[in-house]
Amino acid sequence: MATDTNFETSRGEGGETHQQVPAKGPHGGVDHLTTDQGIPVSDNQNSLKPGVRGPTLLEDFVLREKIFHFDHERIAERIVHARGSGAHGFFELYEPLPDITKADLFQRKGEKTPVFVRFSTVAGGAGSVDTPRDVRGFAVKFYTKQGNWDLVGNNIPVFFIQDAIKFPDLVHAVKMEADRAYPQAGSAHDTFWDWASLMPEATHMLMWAMSDRAIPRSLRMMQGFGIHTFRLVNEAGKSTFVKFHWRPKLGMQSLVWDEALKLQAADNDYHRRDLFETIAAGHFPEWELGLQLFDDKFAESLPYDVLDSTKLIPEEILPLKIVGRMVLDRNPDNFFAETEQVAFCPANIVPGVDFTNDPLLQGRLFSYLDTQKSRLGTANFHQLPINAPKCPVMNFQRDGQMQMNVPKGRANYEPNSLAASGEPGGPRECPVTGFRTFAHQAGEEEQGDKLRARGELFADHYSQARLFWKSQTPSEQAHIASAFVFELSKVQLEQVPPRMVGNLMNVDADLANRVAAGLGIVLPNKNPPARKPIDLDPSPSLSIHRNMLDTIEGRQIGIMIAAGSDAKAISDLIDSLTAAGATPFIVAPKVGGTKLSDGNTIQADGQLLGSPSQLFDAVAVILSKEGAAMLVKEGAAVQWVMDAFGHLKAIGYDEPAKPLLDKAGIQPDAGVVGLSAFVGAAGKRYWNREPHIRMLA
Numbered sequence: 216m217a218t219d220t221n222f223e224t225s226r227g228e229g230g231e232t233h234q235q236v237p238a239k240g241p242h243g244g245v246d247h248l249t250t251d252q253g254i255p256v257s258d259n260q261n262s263l264k265p266g267v268r269g270p271t272l273l274e275d276f277v278l279r280e281k282i283f284h285f286d287h288e289r290i291a292e293r294i295v296h297a298r299g300s301g302a303h304g305f306f307e308l309y310e311p312l313p314d315i316t317k318a319d320l321f322q323r324k325g326e327k328t329p330v331f332v333r334f335s336t337v338a339g340g341a342g343s344v345d346t347p348r349d350v351r352g353f354a355v356k357f358y359t360k361q362g363n364w365d366l367v368g369n370n371i372p373v374f375f376i377q378d379a380i381k382f383p384d385l386v387h388a389v390k391m392e393a394d395r396a397y398p399q400a401g402s403a404h405d406t407f408w409d410w411a412s413l414m415p416e417a418t419h420m421l422m423w424a425m426s427d428r429a430i431p432r433s434l435r436m437m438q439g440f441g442i443h444t445f446r447l448v449n450e451a452g453k454s455t456f457v458k459f460h461w462r463p464k465l466g467m468q469s470l471v472w473d474e475a476l477k478l479q480a481a482d483n484d485y486h487r488r489d490l491f492e493t494i495a496a497g498h499f500p501e502w503e504l505g506l507q508l509f510d511d512k513f514a515e516s517l518p519y520d521v522l523d524s525t526k527l528i529p530e531e532i533l534p535l536k537i538v539g540r541m542v543l544d545r546n547p548d549n550f551f552a553e554t555e556q557v558a559f560c561p562a563n564i565v566p567g568v569d570f571t572n573d574p575l576l577q578g579r580l581f582s583y584l585d586t587q588k589s590r591l592g593t594a595n596f597h598q599l600p601i602n603a604p605k606c607p608v609m610n611f612q613r614d615g616q617m618q619m620n621v622p623k624g625r626a627n628y629e630p631n632s633l634a635a636s637g638e639p640g641g642p643r644e645c646p647v648t649g650f651r652t653f654a655h656q657a658g659e660e661e662q663g664d665k666l667r668a669r670g671e672l673f674a675d676h677y678s679q680a681r682l683f684w685k686s687q688t689p690s691e692q693a694h695i696a697s698a699f700v701f702e703l704s705k706v707q708l709e710q711v712p713p714r715m716v717g718n719l720m721n722v723d724a725d726l727a728n729r730v731a732a733g734l735g736i737v738l739p740n741k742n743p744p745a746r747k748p749i750d751l752d753p754s755p756s757l758s759i760h761r762n763m764l765d766t767i768e769g770r771q772i773g774i775m776i777a778a779g780s781d782a783k784a785i786s787d788l789i790d791s792l793t794a795a796g797a798t799p800f801i802v803a804p805k806v807g808g809t810k811l812s813d814g815n816t817i818q819a820d821g822q823l824l825g826s827p828s829q830l831f832d833a834v835a836v837i838l839s840k841e842g843a844a845m846l847v848k849e850g851a852a853v854q855w856v857m858d859a860f861g862h863l864k865a866i867g868y869d870e871p872a873k874p875l876l877d878k879a880g881i882q883p884d885a886g887v888v889g890l891s892a893f894v895g896a897a898g899k900r901y902w903n904r905e906p907h908i909r910m911l912a
Contacts, residue, residue: 345484445457778809
């Protein structure tokens, strides 16, 4: 531990550095960190491993105590991922993978495996809103014939930290501040950015969190990732490294920040409602499962460590192998019994899937099981219907709270010889078909001194953050820089913004300049990196804007009408939208019925005041001359089209509606079109419009 008069620095084996601002103790000195038993802690950054790349050791009492205490800080509600939405469905295999894995669900083409999926935000409580800037959980429970496999990931392929011992610190920092219990479901506050600016390893994840990935348009339109490097093992015992990717059929789409803020007021349940109503309408969300498969030789050729969860492998270097699809086709029958009580655990794997020594994954293997026992109050939570495997369960676990099974006979131990007396002896282990942990190949024995450190390549905290920045379009870069400005502008600790910008200098000088200028602070010096960043080639696949599908399939389109609106124009537009796979939504000043030009009355789906345009992916305005004259005096109508334009959406209109657009200050561009061209224009956002309507960093 090297110390100077300003800060303490702890350094791992690979040279990674963590600045620690000393806490003054009651006697004027520095208070030393201890365990709950008063034992001084020498390293609060790294879990204990045999060698720098070995597995985390169970004897690490510092890690176990810290995570154990963290797991039990709350009751009932999840500590993280508390607000979630779920659905049932199936995974269908495209092609068998016997050469790669012996996992049963990957053996037969066309076979369907039941799944339950839970999407969630991370930071907010169960009563928070759906659309804050946040990471989204993407957890899939496969009910396979060999038992349950839980692929517990996020909508972002990397994470804030490299070692699970830092997870309690991350969550404490990003959650509501301890003395005031706010802000809820947001990272724009002192404690998060104080922590993040002192943790260079978080920089790559911060780039993602400040990007449009953190404000998805819909749960149906975001990717999912397993984050860690796992192993797939075949029948012969050969291991292949794997990273898991979920790709949405509808493509990626995000919100605009102003839109996300206004959605929090318009509909707290925007994502939950969208998922539920889409499935109820028979428009089933779908994702394809892609695998990045590689061997040890490929892993060793990379300039970063595949066991580092703050790193990814670009698809341009290692393309995805698409192996199946997941379809969500049934809503829960009861939210509490299913979505709330579902218990995921990364340690739930099946034969043919195995772990690596990723130190973040290793800690998660302990933490999730401990958390579920605390939250659901019993070791028997696996017997709840949503958690119960759909294959036979046979063991000698007995009793405990909420035991719902009724085991018969005397056999509750093993080995036993009861069968010799004609009594049931119970199940036995099977070395042939049972789960066997992957045995490392010759020369891969994991041994070394017991130490708290990380691999040397873990110390490169900025190369992939730079890669992500260079992979974005100019509009996406503007959003990232503006997000940093917004978040850091909420920080009142004067030392934090310059320190964070000093970290960003290692990512990109232009980014750091834009953030400093947006905050109105002097550009600080670059914070010295623990390991010199390297330039990696951009990865276009990391951009949302470059990869959005120009389609309205699965989108909801708002149509504003009023008395006297053209009945045929409305009918024709509804038919065209429906044929293209979109859902039309009629908005009118009153929901009770609006008389159209042909004398017939149409029932609106929503009232103007309660159905703002941020609820829709694109909007059309069909008015009579009289209707337009009335609505130009209605602030909600003017705001309706103004927000649609400001959120970069397509706007279709007929000629009588033009006075309303003029009143809202709408300037014609490629996305403001007549009704005949509207369906073709409605499938995208108009990013070129943005610099003309708002200031960005």
